[in-house]
Every structure is written in structure tokens, then in C-alpha cells.
Amino acid sequence: MSTSVKIFDTTLRDGTQGEGISLSVEDKIKIALKLDELGVHYIEGGWPGSNSKDIEFFDRVRDMQFQNAKITAFGSTRRKDSKPEDDINLNRLVESGVKVATIFGKSWDFHVHTAIQTTLEENLAMIYDSVHYLKSKGLEVIYDAEHFFDGYKNNSEYAMQTIKKAQEAGADWIVLCDTNGGSLPQEITSIVTAVKSSINTPVGIHAHNDCELAVANSLAAVQAGARQVQGTINGYGERCGNANLSSIIPNLQLKLDYEVISEEQLKSLTQVSRYVSEIANMHMPVNQPYVGNAAFAHKGGIHVSAILKAASTYEHITPELVGNKQRVLVSELAGQSNVLVKAQELNLDFNKEHQKTKEIIEKIKDLEHQGYQFEGADASLELLLREAFEGLEEIFTLESFKMLVEKSANHSVVSEAIVKVKVHGETIYTAAEGNGPVNALDNALRKALVQYYPDIQQVHLSDYKVRVLDEKDATAAKVRVLMESTDFNSTWSTLGVSSNIIEASWYALTDSLRYALLGKTKVEPANKDQQERLGLVNH
Structure with missing residues (x-):
């Protein structure tokens, strides 16, 4: 014993x-x-x-x-x-x-x-x-x-x-x-x-x-x-x-x-560690042993090819023993094996010789060349693969958004976003303020979506990073925005790239909410009772 x-x-x-x-x-x-x-x-x-x-x-x-x-x-x-x-x-x-x-x-x-x-x-x-x-x-x-x-x-x-x-x-x-x-x-x-x-x-x-x-x-x-x-x-x-x-x-x-x-309690270790980091408002290092998001992540094509044959070639334990999971990162360094593993995780029909497969690999490499970095944005990558292999329902589409940022001599900066989106065929206008333009944009978009998906209030932004890609272009440089979101049960990352930081943030934000609404978290569409309370059902 x-x-x-x-x-x-x-x-x-x-x-x-x-x-x-x-x-x-x-x-x-x-x-x-x-x-x-x-x-x-x-x-x-x-x-x-x-x-x-x-x-x-x-x-x-x-x-x-x-x-x-x-x-x-x-x-x-x-x-x-x-x-x-x-x-x-x-x-x-x-x-x-x-x-x-x-x-x-x-x-x-x-x-x-x-x-x-x-x-x-x-x-x-x-x-x-x-x-x-x-x-x-x-x-x-x-x-x-x-x-x-x-x-x-x-x-x-x-x-x-x-x-x-x-x-x-x-x-x-x-x-x-x-x-x-x-x-x-x-x-x-x-x-x-x-x-x-x-x-x-x-x-x-x-x-x-x-x-x-x-x-x-x-x-x-x-x-x-x-x-x-x-x-x-x-x-x-x-x-x-x-x-x-x-x-x-x-x-x-x-x-x-x-x-x-107990073994069952040990399986909750990753979730507990991340929960405590959220409550403490402390960013959790991705490379933290056992429970970090990258603790069982694989990027090099040779490594991925090996773990396809036996995970123990590059993993010292089975990740699930501590409630974590294996992740395969897709980047310009990746070979077909990386994309194959991601497709298998998603139960997609991936065939190396299929034209669609070749097209998506080339698209990923092209996007990486533009500044995208999918190794840190699994949710955006999953949306990309699902869209390529099986198509995705457009839960909402942007028609337009406007940003107003006002600064007077004696007052703080006020940001306001006006968003026009189409949800289930209905055009919705919303406006919201925030402590910055991205926060205002987030608030306005949620205001439109919460009418149909009340539980989206569970989803919140846990981290936001901006990386300048072309330093020589100074303030006109292209930027990459990486967002991490959570609903306290799971965490996912999305990204956007643009020479306009607001547009890059919009891409990352919409990917995050699309990922949540496509059933990857606990967010569910409003049921009939909820719709009635929100005034969306005519009596």
C-alpha cells in the first residue's frame, strides 16, 4: 500500500x-x-x-x-x-x-x-x-x-x-x-x-x-x-x-x-489551477508543468509525426491524468502531420491527397506569412478548419461598426461603439460605451447577441495582447491581436491581424464569440422562456 x-x-x-x-x-x-x-x-x-x-x-x-x-x-x-x-x-x-x-x-x-x-x-x-x-x-x-x-x-x-x-x-x-x-x-x-x-x-x-x-x-x-x-x-x-x-x-x-x-480528484488539477489563477487575476504561464496550456503542446513536425505513432515519444505522462490535454500547434514550421492531428481531433475528413487538404495547408501558411500565428490561437484555427472541411453556420454577420473616441481638456477619454449586425436574418443596431475602444466594441456586440444567447454573459475576456509586426512602419504598422477568453469551465484563444488595431481586435473578438456560440463552451441559444422574457416571442 x-x-x-x-x-x-x-x-x-x-x-x-x-x-x-x-x-x-x-x-x-x-x-x-x-x-x-x-x-x-x-x-x-x-x-x-x-x-x-x-x-x-x-x-x-x-x-x-x-x-x-x-x-x-x-x-x-x-x-x-x-x-x-x-x-x-x-x-x-x-x-x-x-x-x-x-x-x-x-x-x-x-x-x-x-x-x-x-x-x-x-x-x-x-x-x-x-x-x-x-x-x-x-x-x-x-x-x-x-x-x-x-x-x-x-x-x-x-x-x-x-x-x-x-x-x-x-x-x-x-x-x-x-x-x-x-x-x-x-x-x-x-x-x-x-x-x-x-x-x-x-x-x-x-x-x-x-x-x-x-x-x-x-x-x-x-x-x-x-x-x-x-x-x-x-x-x-x-x-x-x-x-x-x-x-x-x-x-x-x-x-x-x-x-x-484520489485519481478522480487528480483529474481536476488543471481546472483548479486555472480557476485559482482567474480568481486571483494572475496570468498563468503557458509553460507551467502539468497544468499549463503548453504543458503537452507539440509544434515541430518531427515531434508530431512521432506522437501520432505513440504519445509517449514526447510526453512523460498521459495529460488526462491531471485534467490537461495534448495540443498540436499549427504554424509555418508545421508539416502535414500537425494539420492531420488537428483534423483528427475535430473528427474532420482529412485526406493528404485531397485538393481541399492541400488548399487549407497553403492557406494556413499564407496567413502565417501575413502575420497570423495559430500556435497560440487554437480556437481561430479550429474555426478555420471547420469552415474549410464542413462549412459553418453564420451565427451573426457584421454590416458595419463605428467608433467614437472623445477627449476633452478636463475630462477622461470616453469611447463609444455603434454596431450593426445581422443575427438570424434580423438586423440589429446597438451602441455601448467602454473604458477603451475595444471594450466598447465588445460591449456593443454582446448587447446585440445577448438577446438571442443570454448565456453569453458567462464568457469574458481574460487576456489581451497586441504585437507590432512591422516596427519600421511605426504607427502605421500591422499588428497581431491575441485574445484569451474563458467561461470558467474552459479557456480558448483567438487572433486577428490588420494594420488597424480596432479591426484586428474585431477579428479576434468575433472569433472568440463565434467559437463560444458554436457549442465549444457551455453557452446555449436562448430557449422559449428566455426569449419570452426578453420580448423576442410574440404572444
Whole structure:
């Protein structure tokens, strides 16, 4: 039977210390529920003694039911020269209503003298008193030994004394922290091995990524005997981030054969990672291992030819195990094999010798020459292939659009779009404002389509990029616009190219909505009841 490893997620606490990340209470609750579905064992919700937002979070989750996870509150050991029962932060942990408290204390003698400015003996008392007090209140206590690895390398005897005090006080877990993220895997292995031979309390690892080794260090710790791993989804966290659970979980389960979460839960990993990135409003790197959009993407013709014979030639796992999928990129570097794979994915009748096949390959190469780049715009490529092989219903067609941009001396810029489109044979005029011309255009087009497809409100733009293709032409240069859209269940990318940035944006925008309306997302045409409510059905 596989050895079990517990996952401790601190996205809601340590992850929010990352630059650019701020989560509302509602955001934190959404993420907590998603993490519970994933099967993580502990969810650290925040520090109830530090701010009103975290206090509200614990009030909100107090009566909520979690199927897999224990909600954990975070705090520190008591203040120096005080009693634990008089410590506000410790009492806030108790009052938060959680069953698990995580507290940190100093392991490094340098920090004891410099940061909290007390004696080594008082620091040991602070650790013992705090753990013992929380245990007396009936809480499960996880003791985070802050800066443990740096402390051990500087003064191993004292570092060991600190965690032995936590054990003596009754800590349920002792977590060794590489707080500065400067340790190497072989150091982690050696020190965790020494700790395991000296204490009986279960050990965990909390690694930071300052040397880009947080995942490797976490795996090394587990192999040396740690049975809890702390980290964040997508590695969010202060400075260079925390250990990335989106990589650690599959590495532990698929590569090292530890029991972490169920196979079904593992299949939701990609969706959870992308969901958290959306809620946190953080762009997810396409090349992120396991869960990134390019993690199993193939571009070179030789590679694609090989994966047609056996996917394992260029893939280390089956993508579906983590809820991801294989992608074949089509570009000017691609051969017929790339287009063949894309056609097979779409169940299209692709024949290498067919004239239509040759025409579409030449068209793709011609468009690439004009500036299109389909390797980053799968949705636009799919629309192109479907149109060539089976024809597509024109859900809507543009008749015209106008843009008005007004800037006065004492006011901000106001953008307005007027759109005339034909939907199911009916011509519709709409106008809308936006915080820029593209946003106004998007709002006006949606205003026309929502009358027939109310669920299109679920679709929103998640990323927008503009690339200048001919720098020498300055402001008259041709540009490529790449749009990424999502409905929180799936994500797709489209593109447009033109010497006019508004026209290029229109092409990318309309491809995005066409893709959604052609059934590639959960968007569905309005039913009769919806049409009646919108006044589209005559009684």
C-alpha cells in the first residue's frame, strides 16, 4: 500500500503575500471550496489576529461543511515576556472556531537575537507555552519551525531544541520551513533525515522558491520522511513564491507513488489551477508543468509525426491524468502531420491527397506569412478548419461598426461603439460605451447577441495582447491581436491581424464569440422562456 502524504494549502494566506495578489472574502471562500473538491487535507485561511478580512472569512466558514479539508487559522507564538492566556493573537486563533491552528516560532538563534530581541531560553518558553495553550483548548496544532534549515546550518543544537520543545508541548505536526528559500535538495534530505531520527512527531516541509528549488526540496523532504507538504496553487507567494502544489501533487502521486488525493480528484488539477489563477487575476504561464496550456503542446513536425505513432515519444505522462490535454500547434514550421492531428481531433475528413487538404495547408501558411500565428490561437484555427472541411453556420454577420473616441481638456477619454449586425436574418443596431475602444466594441456586440444567447454573459475576456509586426512602419504598422477568453469551465484563444488595431481586435473578438456560440463552451441559444422574457416571442 502506498504511503500517505498530507497536503497543506496556504494559497489564502501565504499565497496572498505575493505581489499583485489580493483576494476578497468571497474570493477566498470560492477558492477554499475548490481546494476542498481537489482533496487537499488542510486549508490555511489566514491570520484572524491580523485583519478584519480574515476575521470575516473565519466567521463565514465556521458553519460551512467541507468534505475533505480542515480549515486552519495561522498565528505566531506568544509575545516575549507574556502569558499565552493574555496573548491577543493566540486567543483570536481559539475564537476563530477552527479545529486546527498553525503557529510559527523562531528556530534560528540569529533571528531570536535580532528579530524578536530576546534570549534563547525565552524563545523556547514562547514555543512551549503557545503550543501547550492551544492544545489545552482542544485544537490540533501544527508548529511551523520558521527558518529551520538556516537555523540548523548555523546552530544545529539550538534549532533541534526548538522543535523538541514543540514536541514536548504536544504539537501534532512539526513543519520545517525553508523560509528564505536558499537551501539545496541535498541539504533538505540530510537535515530532514537528522530530524526524523531525533523526534517522534510527524514532520512536514514548507519550502520557498527563491532558488527555484521549492518543488525539488519538497520532494526531497518527503523522500527523507516528511509526511505533510505545505505550498500554494501555482506557487503563488512572497518574493519568488512558495512550493507549487500544482506540480508537487502529481509528482508525488504519479512519479513517486505516494497516496495524496484520489485519481478522480487528480483529474481536476488543471481546472483548479486555472480557476485559482482567474480568481486571483494572475496570468498563468503557458509553460507551467502539468497544468499549463503548453504543458503537452507539440509544434515541430518531427515531434508530431512521432506522437501520432505513440504519445509517449514526447510526453512523460498521459495529460488526462491531471485534467490537461495534448495540443498540436499549427504554424509555418508545421508539416502535414500537425494539420492531420488537428483534423483528427475535430473528427474532420482529412485526406493528404485531397485538393481541399492541400488548399487549407497553403492557406494556413499564407496567413502565417501575413502575420497570423495559430500556435497560440487554437480556437481561430479550429474555426478555420471547420469552415474549410464542413462549412459553418453564420451565427451573426457584421454590416458595419463605428467608433467614437472623445477627449476633452478636463475630462477622461470616453469611447463609444455603434454596431450593426445581422443575427438570424434580423438586423440589429446597438451602441455601448467602454473604458477603451475595444471594450466598447465588445460591449456593443454582446448587447446585440445577448438577446438571442443570454448565456453569453458567462464568457469574458481574460487576456489581451497586441504585437507590432512591422516596427519600421511605426504607427502605421500591422499588428497581431491575441485574445484569451474563458467561461470558467474552459479557456480558448483567438487572433486577428490588420494594420488597424480596432479591426484586428474585431477579428479576434468575433472569433472568440463565434467559437463560444458554436457549442465549444457551455453557452446555449436562448430557449422559449428566455426569449419570452426578453420580448423576442410574440404572444
